[in-house]
Every structure is written in structure tokens, then in C-alpha cells.
Amino acid sequence: MIDQPVCLTLIVPHRLRDEVFDYLTEQSDLVSGFTAAQGSGHGTEVRLLTAAERVKGHADQTIVQVVLSGTDASRLLDRLRVSFAGTKLVYWTIPVTERGAID
Template sequence: MTLILKRLTLLAARELEETLVEALLDLQPALPGFTTALVAGHGEGFARASVQESVRGRIDRLQLWIVLPEGDVKRVLDLLAARFAHSRLRWWVEPVEAMGELA
């Protein structure tokens, strides 16, 4: 049986970083790991932006990437939906064609 991997990407307000990371680290069975980065969003949707973000023309966000088995995506999204229902957390899923480590 071939393991099908997906990359789940999450975008959230930076204020949610600690709570979101803690929720993901507490998941059982545990996630294989994930990566976080502070990023800036550009484009439409500045209605909820701070004054500073509006002046700069970009919205500060936290981005998380999780590569996990396809069957775990729904489990993670269900947890996030329950814990962060009104947080405007944005997500998407992409296929992972290959993955490895160069040594």
C-alpha cells in the first residue's frame, strides 16, 4: 500500500500562534511535525486590518505547513474547526508528490 501524503497549509492571525501551535502539539496521535513562519498577506480584504496594516498595504499572518497522511487531514481540520470556530482560520490542502532528506 502506498502512503498518500498531503500538505495542509493554515493561515491565521499572528495572535493565535501560541494557542494554535499548542493545539497541534497536543493532538493524539501526534502529528509528524509542522513548520511555522510569519508572513504578510496582500490583496483584497482589508476590512479587518489594523491601521498599521492598512497603511503598509499588507496583513500580518502566521502560516503553518503540515505534511501528513491523507487520512489525517480531516482529523486535524475537525480539531481546528472545534477549537477555532470564529478565528477566520484559512486553510488549503495540496498533494505531496515526493518527500525526502538529502544527507
């Protein structure tokens, strides 16, 4: 059976951004690189932690995406659950049907 690649997306609160970046960089046996972008969290499940977020009505977040094998994604999630317990990081995975680089 082939271990299909997935895209693991993490929604990271602004206050944890640098810590998560450092952590992912340290997981070099699983993570060869990742992409990050600014995001705004909206909805009843989103915690607005600062006065500025409450005024704006959304949480400042970072969207982190990592493409890796499904097995490695599971291993990384297990590690994240231990290292970031209680932080309410949101994640999901989706299958990657094709990947490459345009030269």
C-alpha cells in the first residue's frame, strides 16, 4: 500500500506563532519545510484573547501548511498533542493528489 501525501493545516494563535515555527523546524525527521500565512479567525469557537481582537471581532491567527506522508502527519500530530496540550490548536488534513515544482 502506498502512503499517500496529505496537506496538514494548522491554525495557530498569534501568540504561539514563533513557538510553533521553531517546533516544526526542529521536527526535521518529519517536516522538510512548511508554508505560513496570516489569517483571521471568526466564529463561536474562536477565542478572542486580547482587547484588540475583541474590538476587531476576530482573532489574529497564522495558517501553517505542511505536505508530508499520511503516516508522518499522524506522527507529527501525536507530537503536537504532547508539546502543545491545552492550546486548542485546530488542524485538518486533506489528500494531496499531485505536487511538484514549476521550473
